[in-house]
Amino acid sequence: MSFLTEKKITAFFKSRKLAIILILLIIIFSIIGTHIPQKSQLKPDVYNVWKTNHPTEAYYFEILGLTGLFSSPIFMGLVGLLFINTLFCTRIMIGNAFRRLNNPQFQKKGYISGLENNMELRTEKEQKHVTSAINSILKSAGYKVFQEENCIVAEKNRFGVFGTSLIHVCILIIILAAVYGSLGRMEGDMRLIEGQTLSEDHGNYIFVNEGLFFYGNHQKFDINLEKFYTDYKDETGTPRGTAGKLVIKENGEEMKTDIVYSNNLMSYKGYTFLGNVYGLAPLLILKNPDGTIYSGSYLTASDTDNSGRYVASFEIGNTGLEGVLMAYMTVPLTSEITESGEIKQTPILFLKIFDRGNQIYDGTLRLNDTVKIYDKYLGYDRTLGFYDIKYWSNFYIVKDAGTLLVYAGIGLITLSLMISYFIIPKRVWVEVIKDEKSDATEIHIGGKADKFKFLYEDEYSNLVNKIEERLCYGTN
Amino acid sequence: MGQIDWIMYLTAATLYALSSVVYIYCLVFKNEGRIKFAANIALAGLLFHGVSIALRWAEAEHGPYVSMFEILSGYAWVSTAIFLIAQQKYGKIKIAGFIVMPVSFLIMGASSTYSRDIQLIPASLRSYWLIAHVAFAKLAFGSILVAVGIAALYILKERSSKKNNMDSFYDRLPRLQVMDELMYHFVASGLLFLTIMIGAGAIWANQTWGRYWGWDPTETWSLITWFTYGICLHLRMNVGWAGKRVAWLIIFSIFILAFSAFGVGYVYNSLHTGYLTS
Numbered sequence: 152m153s154f155l156t157e158k159k160i161t162a163f164f165k166s167r168k169l170a171i172i173l174i175l176l177i178i179i180f181s182i183i184g185t186h187i188p189q190k191s192q193l194k195p196d197v198y199n200v201w202k203t204n205h206p207t208e209a210y211y212f213e214i215l216g217l218t219g220l221f222s223s224p225i226f227m228g229l230v231g232l233l234f235i236n237t238l239f240c241t242r243i244m245i246g247n248a249f250r251r252l253n254n255p256q257f258q259k260k261g262y263i264s265g266l267e268n269n270m271e272l273r274t275e276k277e278q279k280h281v282t283s284a285i286n287s288i289l290k291s292a293g294y295k296v297f298q299e300e301n302c303i304v305a306e307k308n309r310f311g312v313f314g315t316s317l318i319h320v321c322i323l324i325i326i327l328a329a330v331y332g333s334l335g336r337m338e339g340d341m342r343l344i345e346g347q348t349l350s351e352d353h354g355n356y357i358f359v360n361e362g363l364f365f366y367g368n369h370q371k372f373d374i375n376l377e378k379f380y381t382d383y384k385d386e387t388g389t390p391r392g393t394a395g396k397l398v399i400k401e402n403g404e405e406m407k408t409d410i411v412y413s414n415n416l417m418s419y420k421g422y423t424f425l426g427n428v429y430g431l432a433p434l435l436i437l438k439n440p441d442g443t444i445y446s447g448s449y450l451t452a453s454d455t456d457n458s459g460r461y462v463a464s465f466e467i468g469n470t471g472l473e474g475v476l477m478a479y480m481t482v483p484l485t486s487e488i489t490e491s492g493e494i495k496q497t498p499i500l501f502l503k504i505f506d507r508g509n510q511i512y513d514g515t516l517r518l519n520d521t522v523k524i525y526d527k528y529l530g531y532d533r534t535l536g537f538y539d540i541k542y543w544s545n546f547y548i549v550k551d552a553g554t555l556l557v558y559a560g561i562g563l564i565t566l567s568l569m570i571s572y573f574i575i576p577k578r579v580w581v582e583v584i585k586d587e588k589s590d591a592t593e594i595h596i597g598g599k600a601d602k603f604k605f606l607y608e609d610e611y612s613n614l615v616n617k618i619e620e621r622l623c624y625g626t627n
Numbered sequence: 628m629g630q631i632d633w634i635m636y637l638t639a640a641t642l643y644a645l646s647s648v649v650y651i652y653c654l655v656f657k658n659e660g661r662i663k664f665a666a667n668i669a670l671a672g673l674l675f676h677g678v679s680i681a682l683r684w685a686e687a688e689h690g691p692y693v694s695m696f697e698i699l700s701g702y703a704w705v706s707t708a709i710f711l712i713a714q715q716k717y718g719k720i721k722i723a724g725f726i727v728m729p730v731s732f733l734i735m736g737a738s739s740t741y742s743r744d745i746q747l748i749p750a751s752l753r754s755y756w757l758i759a760h761v762a763f764a765k766l767a768f769g770s771i772l773v774a775v776g777i778a779a780l781y782i783l784k785e786r787s788s789k790k791n792n793m794d795s796f797y798d799r800l801p802r803l804q805v806m807d808e809l810m811y812h813f814v815a816s817g818l819l820f821l822t823i824m825i826g827a828g829a830i831w832a833n834q835t836w837g838r839y840w841g842w843d844p845t846e847t848w849s850l851i852t853w854f855t856y857g858i859c860l861h862l863r864m865n866v867g868w869a870g871k872r873v874a875w876l877i878i879f880s881i882f883i884l885a886f887s888a889f890g891v892g893y894v895y896n897s898l899h900t901g902y903l904t905s
Contacts, residue, residue: 167865174854174861181851185844185895192842221842315864329840338838392750413750414834425837547837557839561826568819603812605805 165239173233180229184220187212191222194340195358196455234326237319244316251312257302258580258597266580266597267604268611273591274622281583281592281622288617289579292610303581311601314571321564328560332553336362337369339548343376344432344449345541348400350374351422351548365550370420373400379429379542383412391415395426395544411546425547430461431478433500434539437468437524440531450476451543467504467535470526472511476502478540498540576601579614594618632686633743635679636700640739642672643707643732650725654783657796662721666714669728673707676735680704687745692761694746699738702765702888703731709769710776717809719801723776730772737889756831760824767820768888771856774813775881778874781806785871807870810877811863818856825849836898844895848887855880 163169188201198218202209209218216223263269274281278301285303289296294305339356341349349355352369361367375398383394394412398405399419409417417424436447446468452461456477464475480496497518504512504524512522521536579598586593596615600607649665652658680691680700691697691704710727714720780800787797800806828849829839840846859876862868868876892899 167861171858171861171866174858178851178854181847184842185847189842389753390750391753414754416834416837423837549837551838554833554839558830561822561829565819565822565826568822572815572819603808605802605808
């Protein structure tokens with residue numbers, strides 16, 4: 152690559168105007184992304200409901216890649232360009248900051264008189280004495296003083312020059328951490344019935360999303376929902392809403408136990424466990440005419456209906472029949488009141504049975520109720536009974552190694568913004584000249600702050616007053 | 628107690644309205660004599676408002692961050708407080724109350740349209756990170772609102788000086804350059820508070836929803852707002868934008884901030900909708 156081409160590329164990427172254009176484009180795409188349902192933001196069932204209700208929009212938006220906008224190549228490309236642009240700018244800013252820190256710039260009368268805060272003083276005192284006195288005044292005001300012959304440059308809050316570059320470094324850290332986290336990320340929903348244990352394995356998630364570099368690296372430890380609480384109160388008696396007591400086991404050995412509720416997640420080996428939704432899992436058993444069990448299991452909701460209620464769809468043994476049910480806890484008029492004063496609730500199932508799409512049963516079942524089902528292939532009745540009910544809870548399980556780095560980036564960016572706004576570099580330049588004609592000493596003094604310049608005026612005036620008092624009115 | 632805090636609230640709203648009228652009168656009739664009076668009325672309103680919030684806090688056993696009534700009321704209180712502190716420090720910008728006080732009054736008005744019923748704090752809101760998130764959102768809005776007030780004054784002073792009919796009223800405002808720096812000062816503080824607000828929100832989201840960022844509309848709009856003020860500072864520091872152009876940009880940007888804070892929940896189906904609309 153020729154030097155000229157390299158220079159052109161560098162000039163393009165270090166352009167601050169490019170940064171503004173890229174940010175504006177990211178803003179525009181983000182606004183579009185908030186108007187169009189995003190696959191990444193919605194659960195698949197919610198997204199599918201929208202897709203069913205808006206088929207035309209969904210078709211065009213999907214073709215244009217707008218339903219996955221925040222992970223689309225164009226959006227990632229913009230973020231990538233912003234990253235490169237920030238990287239170039241940061242490199243230059245850090246270079247400039249180090250240069251300024253290591254090479255204090257001495258200035259002469261011409262530059263000093265052009266500053267907004269400048270003053271010319273005259274004194275009868277010796278040049279050497281003058282520089283020494285100014286040196287001492289500046290030092291006592293907290294400045295770091297450098298002297299070269301008759302010129303002085305004094306700097307305060309010197310490390311503040313890194314404030315802006317640090318902000319940009321933090322932006323780079325946050326982008327990198329987010330990319331690193333999302334590439335190696337795994338997130339999924341695991342549905343556990345109270346008492347059930349499932350292994351942390353791909354097949355046990357009802358929804359799973361694995362990043363490019365996760366490589367299916369599931370840890371396969373066992374997760375047991377020991378107990379589910381519909382209204383958990385912590386040790387201080389504070390209501391915490393729904394909660395699930397999770398036990399993590401490896402090779403049968405209990406590794407960790409915790410009660411997971413909102414704002415109290417459990418972490419294990421980089422995985423975070425969060426309970427989000429829950430429901431009821433009834434135990435349905437299909438019995439042969441002689442009373443022996445043909446099949447049976449606890450059923451968790453597999454879908455939601457148009458009103459968002461959980462619905463469990465299931466096959467009834469090998470009869471070719473299909474069932475759909477909704478389970479609720481109800482308070483019958485004859486409910487007992489428990490010792491703790493709560494009204495005892497009893498479960499009820501709304502059950503529909505279909506034979507190749509034709510509804511053959513629609514009714515309700517209470518605990519221990521049964522319904523006879525005619526198996527036309529075998530030519531006799533079987534009994535489907537409702538014998539138990541437990542809670543199920545959905546656990547959102549996520550592994551994102553970038554999270555702590557993102558937190559670090561956010562913490563550092565806050566710190567660097569503070570450095571940038573509160574540690575403001577201030578500089579004072581002085582040139583002391585001997586006026587041969589009058590034998591007096593001329594002091595040219597000027598100062599400025601990098602930011603909030605008008606706030607510096609008072610500090611500068613105080614400095615000049617001190618110098619004037621010491622050298623123009625004071626004694627040797 | 629519920630009735631007393633409401634009476635205090637109404638008294639505060641009335642005082643904010645009165646203060647707004649006096650500030651606008653001072654600006655329109657270029658009457659400096661009444662500005663201090665307007666600030667004192669605003670201060671009295673702030674005290675009544677503060678007592679109202681404290682009484683409700685004691686009764687509800689949680690801060691002003693659960694219902695929309697509390698959230699908006701908190702925004703008005705913090706904005707007024709930041710303005711009164713700022714005008715105490717930079718006396719010459721007192722007249723910026725002609726923007727800040729009417730906005731605070733309007734927020735109070737909007738707040739009063741929501742239910743005043745005390746809501747129990749939901750389990751998902753029981754987090755210190757949420758308190759930090761909401762508090763810094765209010766501080767950011769307050770700081771930027773003061774910047775908007777100064778920006779408006781900047782434009783008025785600049786327009787007056789261009790017409791060469793600089794009257795003593797505008798003459799007594801800070802120099803244009805000083806106002807430019809003050810705008811920067813308050814926008815920069817606003818950006819810092821926005822950063823902390825987003826950071827605390829990300830940690831809270833991770834604790835509540837298991838992820839720190841999910842491109843939820845509210846999150847996305849908070850990022851858009853952050854970028855907007857980032858551009859604002861970038862243009863001023865690196866591209867040479869200063870003065871009038873930045874002043875207009877600051878005035879325009881508050882609409883993005885206000886939409887992000889109050890509007891997103893109504894327009895989009897967001898995870899925050901439940902918190903920001905009831």
